[in-house]
Amino acid sequence: MTNIGAPVYLEEKLEEISRSGRLDYRSKSLPTWCPGCGYFSIVESVTAALNRLEIDPCETTVVSGIGCASRFPFFVNTYGVHSLHGRALPVATGIKVAKEDQTVIVVGGDGDAFAIGGAHIPHAARRNIDITYILFDNGIYGLTKGQASPTSVLGFKTGTSPFGNQDRPLNPLMMLLSHGASWVGQAYAGNPGHLSEMICQAIAHRGFSYLHVLSPCVTFDKTTKTYKNLGMMVRGLPDDHDQSDVMAAMHEAQKTEQPALGLFYTENRPTLGDGLNEISRRSQAGS
Amino acid sequence: MANRPQILTDMQVSFCGSAGDGTIAAGDIFKRAMAEAGYQIIAFDVYPPEIRGFGKCIARTRVTFDQVYSLKPQSDVLLSLDDSHAIPHVGEVRDYGAVIYEDRPMATVEEGEHMSGHLKPAQLPYGVSFRELSERATSGARFRNIVAVGFIAGLYGLPRDLFHRTIGRKFAGKPAEVTESNIAAFDLGYDDGAKTFQVDINGFGPPPKRKKSEKVLMMHGNSAVARGCLSAKIDTFFGYPITPATSIMEILAKEMPKRGGRLLQTEDEISAVAAIVGAGFTGSRSATSTSGPGLALMTEVMGLGSIAEVPCVIFVSQRGGPSTGMPTKTEQSDLNLAVRGVAGDAQRIVLAPTNVEGCFKCAGIAFEIAEKYQTPVIVLLDLYLSNRYEAVALPNKNPFKLDATKWAKKPGKGDAYQRYKLTPDFISPRAIPGQQGMQHTITGLEHNELGRPNDQPAMHEAMSHKRHEKLKTAINYPNLTTSKRFGDKGRVRVGVLSWGSTFGECLEAMITVRKQGITCSAMKVVMISPLPVDEISRFMDDCDVVLVPELNYEGQFASIVMGTLGRPVHRLNRVTGTPMAVNDIIEEIQILAADKPKRRKAAE
Ligand SMILES: Cc1ncc(C[n+]2csc(CCOP(=O)(O)OP(=O)(O)O)c2C)c(N)n1
Ligand code: SF4
Numbered sequence: 001m002t003n004i005g006a007p008v009y010l011e012e013k014l015e016e017i018s019r020s021g022r023l024d025y026r027s028k029s030l031p032t033w034c035p036g037c038g039y040f041s042i043v044e045s046v047t048a049a050l051n052r053l054e055i056d057p058c059e060t061t062v063v064s065g066i067g068c069a070s071r072f073p074f075f076v077n078t079y080g081v082h083s084l085h086g087r088a089l090p091v092a093t094g095i096k097v098a099k100e101d102q103t104v105i106v107v108g109g110d111g112d113a114f115a116i117g118g119a120h121i122p123h124a125a126r127r128n129i130d131i132t133y134i135l136f137d138n139g140i141y142g143l144t145k146g147q148a149s150p151t152s153v154l155g156f157k158t159g160t161s162p163f164g165n166q167d168r169p170l171n172p173l174m175m176l177l178s179h180g181a182s183w184v185g186q187a188y189a190g191n192p193g194h195l196s197e198m199i200c201q202a203i204a205h206r207g208f209s210y211l212h213v214l215s216p217c218v219t220f221d222k223t224t225k226t227y228k229n230l231g232m233m234v235r236g237l238p239d240d241h242d243q244s245d246v247m248a249a250m251h252e253a254q255k256t257e258q259p260a261l262g263l264f265y266t267e268n269r270p271t272l273g274d275g276l277n278e279i280s281r282r283s284q285a286g287s
Numbered sequence: 288m289a290n291r292p293q294i295l296t297d298m299q300v301s302f303c304g305s306a307g308d309g310t311i312a313a314g315d316i317f318k319r320a321m322a323e324a325g326y327q328i329i330a331f332d333v334y335p336p337e338i339r340g341f342g343k344c345i346a347r348t349r350v351t352f353d354q355v356y357s358l359k360p361q362s363d364v365l366l367s368l369d370d371s372h373a374i375p376h377v378g379e380v381r382d383y384g385a386v387i388y389e390d391r392p393m394a395t396v397e398e399g400e401h402m403s404g405h406l407k408p409a410q411l412p413y414g415v416s417f418r419e420l421s422e423r424a425t426s427g428a429r430f431r432n433i434v435a436v437g438f439i440a441g442l443y444g445l446p447r448d449l450f451h452r453t454i455g456r457k458f459a460g461k462p463a464e465v466t467e468s469n470i471a472a473f474d475l476g477y478d479d480g481a482k483t484f485q486v487d488i489n490g491f492g493p494p495p496k497r498k499k500s501e502k503v504l505m506m507h508g509n510s511a512v513a514r515g516c517l518s519a520k521i522d523t524f525f526g527y528p529i530t531p532a533t534s535i536m537e538i539l540a541k542e543m544p545k546r547g548g549r550l551l552q553t554e555d556e557i558s559a560v561a562a563i564v565g566a567g568f569t570g571s572r573s574a575t576s577t578s579g580p581g582l583a584l585m586t587e588v589m590g591l592g593s594i595a596e597v598p599c600v601i602f603v604s605q606r607g608g609p610s611t612g613m614p615t616k617t618e619q620s621d622l623n624l625a626v627r628g629v630a631g632d633a634q635r636i637v638l639a640p641t642n643v644e645g646c647f648k649c650a651g652i653a654f655e656i657a658e659k660y661q662t663p664v665i666v667l668l669d670l671y672l673s674n675r676y677e678a679v680a681l682p683n684k685n686p687f688k689l690d691a692t693k694w695a696k697k698p699g700k701g702d703a704y705q706r707y708k709l710t711p712d713f714i715s716p717r718a719i720p721g722q723q724g725m726q727h728t729i730t731g732l733e734h735n736e737l738g739r740p741n742d743q744p745a746m747h748e749a750m751s752h753k754r755h756e757k758l759k760t761a762i763n764y765p766n767l768t769t770s771k772r773f774g775d776k777g778r779v780r781v782g783v784l785s786w787g788s789t790f791g792e793c794l795e796a797m798i799t800v801r802k803q804g805i806t807c808s809a810m811k812v813v814m815i816s817p818l819p820v821d822e823i824s825r826f827m828d829d830c831d832v833v834l835v836p837e838l839n840y841e842g843q844f845a846s847i848v849m850g851t852l853g854r855p856v857h858r859l860n861r862v863t864g865t866p867m868a869v870n871d872i873i874e875e876i877q878i879l880a881a882d883k884p885k886r887r888k889a890a891e
Binding site: 028029056057058059061062063066073074077078079080081082083084087089090091092093094095096097098099101102119120122123272276279280282283284 | 522523525541544545547549551553554555557558559561562563564565566567568569570571573587588591595703720721722723724725726727728729730731732739740
């Protein structure tokens with residue numbers, strides 16, 4: 001709750017934001033999402049995180065596929081690739097392999113990731129490529145105006161499932177944990193403070209970090225993953241959760257009725273870049 | 288040429304047997320020794336799709352003094368390691384050519400199963416005891432193939448130590464006994480050949496003298512592609528294995544890390560091409576390699592490369608199609624896909640080398656062109672070109688430019704960098720990640736000069752125009768032969784217009800019909816997209832009729848030429864899975880030449 005007592009002057013607020021340096025990370029385009037869409041929090045959180053980590057905008061590349069969420073690169077003042085539906089991860093892989101010193105952030109929706117782009121996720125995870133994947137899960141196809149997605153709940157009525165969705169939703173956290181992602185966390189667009197903190201940690205992690213963000217589509221989902229419903233469902237991870245225990249992480253990931261927010265699992269292991277450097281070394285040593 | 292020798296070498300030797308006979312290995316030793324001696328070489332192996340088993344293998348090598356462009360329709364020597372496979376090929380041996388076969392087979396041979404019963408009257412039979420000689424040299428029959436190589440070398444008086452060196456190199460890294468056994472087997476074969484009377488008047492004369500400024504290496508098309516990439520200082524490579532392109536990736540996997548390059552095997556072709564677009568965006572020289580099925584998967588991302596204007600290079604080696612088709616057979620049927628396979632209007636640059644040396648040049652120059660015009664470039668080979676060996680003279684000096692980019696200057700204060708700026712040459716100055724103050728987002732959406740999504744009519748027209756016009760200027764890119772005419776100058780009766788690996792056969796056919804008194808010239812087209820229309824048009828002006836031979840059913844190149852120039856051509860199409868027979872082209876030229884000039888009217 002904000003303090004009603006002290007007046008806030010717009011000029012002062014703008015001055016404060018501009019002094020913070022965060023505007024350096026914003027482009028001149030205003031986000032085109034529907035008012036209330038969970039995606040607004042991405043822009044805020046990512047720019048805040050880059051600012052906090054003092055990563056230069058020109059040392060950062062944001063990559064996306066196609067979808068509402070994927071419009072993201074246009075709203076930040078970093079380098080960006082708005083690529084193709086489902087292909088953000090391989091494009092990002094090319095960028096990171098070619099230019100190791102870029103901070104590479106991938107943003108996309110659940111259809112982009114788990115339907116059309118599903119083949120790429122296991123490989124990005126197992127290679128431990130040093131990029132951050134922020135996945136915005138609204139359980140629906142937003143850009144194409146409301147069809148079922150791989151994370152839509154059973155029975156959900158959409159344009160392409162008028163009698164209810166018959167396909168069981170995927171469990172992305174279980175998938176990423178089993179694929180070998182070295183950092184797996186979950187956040188909620190309705191809790192921007194925590195989201196911001198998680199994005200910061202995810203970017204700072206050396207290796208493949210996967211952040212699952214529950215994010216309502218206010219326009220095409222009025223019944224299932226709404227702010228109201230999600231707000232009642234989410235909880236924190238247990239205080240004694242061991243972030244280095246992949247079995248414990250999977251145990252928590254199974255509780256889809258009460259999604260937990262926080263860092264499920266993290267480990268330190270060599271990245272794809274480390275592996276490629278090692279191959280280079282071996283080839284030059286002649287073995 | 289000043290001192291041309293008395294015997295102008297032109298000998299084609301074919302080894303034929305089953306997969307287990309060491310047929311391909313025998314051909315390999317023979318061609319490597321001949322290349323080392325300094326001869327011109329063209330060699331192409333045909334083998335079954337199965338890795339093991341008893342399928343037929345043929346290893347053909349043509350050894351010449353002058354440069355030639357294809358295998359000959361007729362061989363001078365056929366060496367049979369398995370008569371059941373070789374008998375059907377007896378007919379391809381010329382009169383007074385040699386047929387060499389096992390004279391003491393292991394098992395009883397049924398009527399009609401032994402080579403000796405199949406020779407044509409003028410062919411020269413040589414029965415040799417391969418197995419017995421192998422067993423005497425090594426106490427095993429495994430070295431029959433090496434005995435056979437030795438016999439040919441001995442029969443034609445080729446230097447013994449040359450082959451010893453080649454064998455030594457081939458088995459370097461294996462235990463010393465392996466080399467020793469091979470050499471022992473070779474020597475017994477050699478001695479046997481040397482004491483056999485050589486009847487044929489054709490044989491091996493001295494090899495040509497080579498220039499100091501070049502090094503001559505024997506390599507196949509795929510290895511020439513890999514060398515081209517390395518000379519152009521490729522930075523990154525992403526690929527997914529597929530016959531017949533895989534060896535490009537395998538060679539680069541060995542060589543790139545030594546030079547600081549990085550190579551990654553991706554999960555599929557979509558990721559491979561998406562990754563080279565990502566890498567290309569950062570300024571990396573990046574490439575992938577594939578065949579038709581992979582190219583089909585890549586088309587969407589290549590469209591992104593076109594509209595987002597990202598340099599990248601895609602090597603495609605065609606095989607028999609459609610679908611999985613004939614993975615170990617050659618065909619030129621992915622031309623439509625390479626040139627036109629994309630959503631929307633997205634022209635791209637397609638280069639099709641015609642020989643192994645061309646593979647090297649096109650591979651290297653593809654990186655320059657991709658950079659200069661900021662677009663995907665396809666280099667289109669086929670199985671025949673990928674796998675065929677030639678002795679190639681590579682320049683000692685690196686012929687490729689290592690940066691062909693038009694770079695952007697940092698914009699003034701308050702000005703934003705315009706990634707897609709409309710300029711007089713249609714090329715927008717580039718900036719790449721890491722450069723300060725030039726941040727921008729590239730996109731597959733239609734966009735304005737800043738790269739912001741914009742679908743206004745005038746903008747889509749301006750940007751479509753820009754993307755197409757900039758490619759047109761690629762036809763004039765320096766150091767690249769986009770098309771070239773050979774043979775008779777001026778007006779000719781028949782013109783042969785050709786692309787890709789088939790050009791070699793066309794050239795041989797053209798040379799032959801000219802000797803028969805038909806005026807003829809042949810043009811190769813290396814840049815298939817955008818098409819060098821003016822050159823082709825001038826060539827067609829000079830020809831009574833134009834013939835387009837190609838290895839696909841539909842006549843894909845003929846259709847492109849007719850569609851682009853609006854002028855008729857005659858098609859010659861074969862889908863046998865093998866290189867085009869020179870005789871088929873010769874016959875077609877003869878028919879066209881004999882035709883009344885009314886066809887000429889139709890052509891005008
Ligand atoms: C190859 C291809 N197929 C289909 C589409 C159409 N399409 C665009 S976005 C989209 C789904 C978007 O859903 P999601 O990825 O969940 O993102 P959201 O819009 O919900 O953020 C689809 C099917 C496309 N652009 N390209
Ligand atoms: S359609 Fe849904 S996901 Fe897309 S911008 Fe609107 S609210 Fe957000």
